[in-house]
Amino acid sequence: MTPPPNSIGSRNVAVIGAGAAGLVAARELRREGHTVTVFERQKQVGGLWVYTPNVEPDSLNINPDRTIVHSSIYQSLRTNLPRECMGYSDFPFVTRPDDESRDPRRYPDHREVMRYLQDFAKEFDINEMIRFETEVLCVEPAAENSREWRVQFRSSNGVSGEDIFDAVVVCNGHFTEPRLAHIPGKQIHSHNYRVPDPFKDQVVIVIGNQSSGSDISRDIATLAKEVHIAAKSDAYEKESSIYSNLHIHPTIDRVYSDGSVVFQDGKVVFADAIVHCTGYKYCFPFLETNGYVTVEDNRVGPLYKHIFPPALAPGLSFIGLPSMALQFFMFEIQSKWVTSVLSGRVKLPSEDNMMEDVIAFYAKLKSLGIPKRFTHFLTDPQWTPMFEKLKPHEAVLISQSEYFNWIAEQCGCSSIEHWREEQYNIAIKKDEDTFRDDWDDDDQLIQEAYRDFAKFKPTKVCCST
Numbered sequence: 001m002t003p004p005p006n007s008i009g010s011r012n013v014a015v016i017g018a019g020a021a022g023l024v025a026a027r028e029l030r031r032e033g034h035t036v037t038v039f040e041r042q043k044q045v046g047g048l049w050v051y052t053p054n055v056e057p058d059s060l061n062i063n064p065d066r067t068i069v070h071s072s073i074y075q076s077l078r079t080n081l082p083r084e085c086m087g088y089s090d091f092p093f094v095t096r097p098d099d100e101s102r103d104p105r106r107y108p109d110h111r112e113v114m115r116y117l118q119d120f121a122k123e124f125d126i127n128e129m130i131r132f133e134t135e136v137l138c139v140e141p142a143a144e145n146s147r148e149w150r151v152q153f154r155s156s157n158g159v160s161g162e163d164i165f166d167a168v169v170v171c172n173g174h175f176t177e178p179r180l181a182h183i184p185g186k187q188i189h190s191h192n193y194r195v196p197d198p199f200k201d202q203v204v205i206v207i208g209n210q211s212s213g214s215d216i217s218r219d220i221a222t223l224a225k226e227v228h229i230a231a232k233s234d235a236y237e238k239e240s241s242i243y244s245n246l247h248i249h250p251t252i253d254r255v256y257s258d259g260s261v262v263f264q265d266g267k268v269v270f271a272d273a274i275v276h277c278t279g280y281k282y283c284f285p286f287l288e289t290n291g292y293v294t295v296e297d298n299r300v301g302p303l304y305k306h307i308f309p310p311a312l313a314p315g316l317s318f319i320g321l322p323s324m325a326l327q328f329f330m331f332e333i334q335s336k337w338v339t340s341v342l343s344g345r346v347k348l349p350s351e352d353n354m355m356e357d358v359i360a361f362y363a364k365l366k367s368l369g370i371p372k373r374f375t376h377f378l379t380d381p382q383w384t385p386m387f388e389k390l391k392p393h394e395a396v397l398i399s400q401s402e403y404f405n406w407i408a409e410q411c412g413c414s415s416i417e418h419w420r421e422e423q424y425n426i427a428i429k430k431d432e433d434t435f436r437d438d439w440d441d442d443d444q445l446i447q448e449a450y451r452d453f454a455k456f457k458p459t460k461v462c463c464s465t
Contacts, residue, residue, distance in 0.1 A: 009344040010034055011166040014151050016139070016286070018046015018130050020117060021331040021366035022171035025338070027124045029169070032339040037163070038130040039153055041071070045121045045130070047173050049073065049114040055109040071193045072280075076219050080211045081326070084449040085423040086113075088332050089414070091120050094455040107436035129429055131155075139168050140288035140315075147315055167342055170284065171319045171331075181310045187274040190216055196223045202272035205230060205261055207252065215275030215429055218433065220275070221246045226270050228261075242433040246372045282321065282376075289316070298373035304405070306376055307334055310354035313343045325378040325400040326424050329416060332406050340411040378403055419448035 010033045015022050018040035029036045042050055051073040079086060083106055087093030093116050096102040103112035121127055133156035142148035142164050152162040164327075190212045199220045206217040209231035221227045221243040229248045250264040261269050282295050293309050294301065304310055306321045317338045320331050340346040348354065365375060378400040401421055410416035423445050430439070 009340045012164075013037070013342065014015075014039065014139075014149070014165040014168045015129075015171055016136050016165070016168065017047055017171040017173060018042075018045045018121075018126075018132075019049070019173050020328055021173065021335075022169075022333045023117060023126055024048065024120055024328070025169050025319050026126050026129050026337045027169050028332070028335040029342070030129070032343050032345075034339065034360055035046050036129045036343060037165070038126070039134050039136045039151070039212065040132050041133055041135040042132050044118075045127070046114050046117050049117060051075070051110055051114070053194055055194060060153075069192075074190070074193050074212075074216065074219070075195050077215065079107050079109075079113060080103075080215075080436075081427045082106045082423055083108055083112075083437070084446060085326060085420045085427070087116065088120065088328050090362060090456060091123065091416075092449075092456065093328075095452060105436070136286045136289055139170075139286050141312075148275075149315055167315045167317070169317050169319055169335075169338060170287070172284065173320065186272065187276060188235045189279070190275060193275060196220045199224045201225050203270060205226070205252075205269065205271045206277055206374075207274065208277035209248070210277065210279070210281070214431065215248060216275060216277055218243060226269075228271070230261075230263065234246040293323065296372060299362075299375040301362070301375070301378055302355060304348070304354040304358055306342075308348065308354065310351045310358065313348055313351070313354065314338070322376045322378040322400075322403070324428075325403075326416070326420065329420065330378075330400070330404070331405055333411075333413065335414070336413045337407050337411045346411050360386040360436065417452060419445040419452070424447070 009409055012035045013029050013457070015026050015029070015036060015038040018026075018038050020462060022038055023045060026036050026038050044050060050069070050071055051456065052069065052071045053075070054069050054071075056067060056069045083093045083095075093113075095104045098106070102115060103109050105112075106464075131153070136151060136153050137151070138152040140150050142150045147166070149165045149168045150162055151165060151168065152160070154160045164234055183419075192317055200223040202224050203226045204220050204224050205228050206220070207230045209217075209229050213229065213231075217227050218307050219227050219237075227243070227246045229246070230250070230252045231248055232251055246397055249267060249269075253262045253264050255261050255274075259270050259272070260272050261274075263269075281298055282300050284293075284295070284300075288291060289309070289312060292311055293303075300306075300318065302309060303318065303321070304313065307317050307319070308314060319334050319338065320327070322330060337346070338415050341348055349357070362375070365372075404416045424443055426442055426445075427435075
């Protein structure tokens with residue numbers, strides 16, 4: 001499809017990845033009048049949400065020569081946010097009562113999210129912009145002092161090539177390269193977890209109590225003899241109301257070769273296996289910037305507002321780096337800003353001014369004692385124990401609503417809706433075993449959401465069940 005005419009400026013843009021970030025970036029770029037090519041190494045759209053039962057032969061993903069499996073989805077995964085607030089702003093993630101194969105639950109499984117992304121790609125004719133089964137090998141400036149970018153790629157049939165673009169938008173996600181706690185013994189990272197069967201009748205330690213740690217520990221508890229969660233926060237004071245074999249402890253102090261695990265409170269457990277639910281590292285193996293963009297303790301930088309490297313902007317940008325936020329909405333609003341900057345409709349500050357902002361931001365995080373690895377962490381400090389020490393005026397450093405509002409102001413688009421933000425704030429505070437199925441505290445917000453959804457044409461929204 002030919003992009004619509006644009007009186008300001010049209011660019012030839014490469015998008016790396018056709019997951020939730022890449023899909024909406026491609027749509028927004030074409031809406032703004034740019035010519036778009038999306039590179040996707042898999043056979044289909046979806047990125048993170050493409051499930052496969054296959055796992056890597058190296059359970060801890062340490063061997064650099066291993067066969068990489070890019071999916072981190074486990075079989076039982078359901079969303080930890082209600083579907084209304086998860087979707088893009090103008091393509092509601094609602095139930096499809098006309099299709100019995102769809103999951104109608106408010107907190108649906110991963111297959112339903114995948115179907116939603118497929119629906120989105122079909123609705124906006126995005127597939128025609130995608131080069132499937134094409135791996136990006138290198139992204140680099142086309143020449144010294146050039147504003148163009150060279151993208152080298154290889155297709156699944158072994159054919160290599162390269163193209164020149166005015167800009168590259170990196171949307172390759174950050175849920176493939178695991179972060180690990182360094183301890184001995186039989187272990188796997190959650191990236192390689194799919195089903196609980198291998199842990200039947202075993203004593204299992206799960207390191208981490210965020211979304212995946214909480215879900216996976218409960219999943220394993222259905223078959224394991226015991227499951228012990230090592231958690232950093234005061235979550236260890238809580239116990240599961242359903243699984244009598246699930247226990248929560250403070251962090252691990254030490255591990256011995258005989259399988260004994262000693263927690264910070266002195267309790268000892270003899271474990272058959274350890275599962276690392278310790279998150280992921282940002283990784284851009286294809287990116288060559290002569291050392292300008294680096295990843296240090298999971299800080300990708302220097303980046304202006306998590307998106308633009310000052311010296312390389314606007315030709316290089318990143319969509320989707322911040323975590324602990326409304327991901328799909330964030331991808332969309334970041335994409336709107338990037339596309340408007342590329343067309344010239346919105347101007348960035350000078351390189352020096354952007355760099356000053358980045359340096360000031362990093363300095364503020366350091367003064368508050370926030371480690372580099374939390375640079376791209378967007379959430380409300382009130383609900384994050386690590387940030388409880390922050391004063392109200394410091395919340396802007398990591399508040400997603402302030403971040404969204406700021407970007408919306410830059411590009412002249414709508415920011416996050418009240419109901420969407422409130423649904424998110426309610427959901428992230430829930431940690432009961434049955435929170436996905438027992439909810440009755442946001443009926444008014446659901447009504448607000450569906451009043452907004454009614455603005456869109458019938459093909460984009462179905463009735464709530």
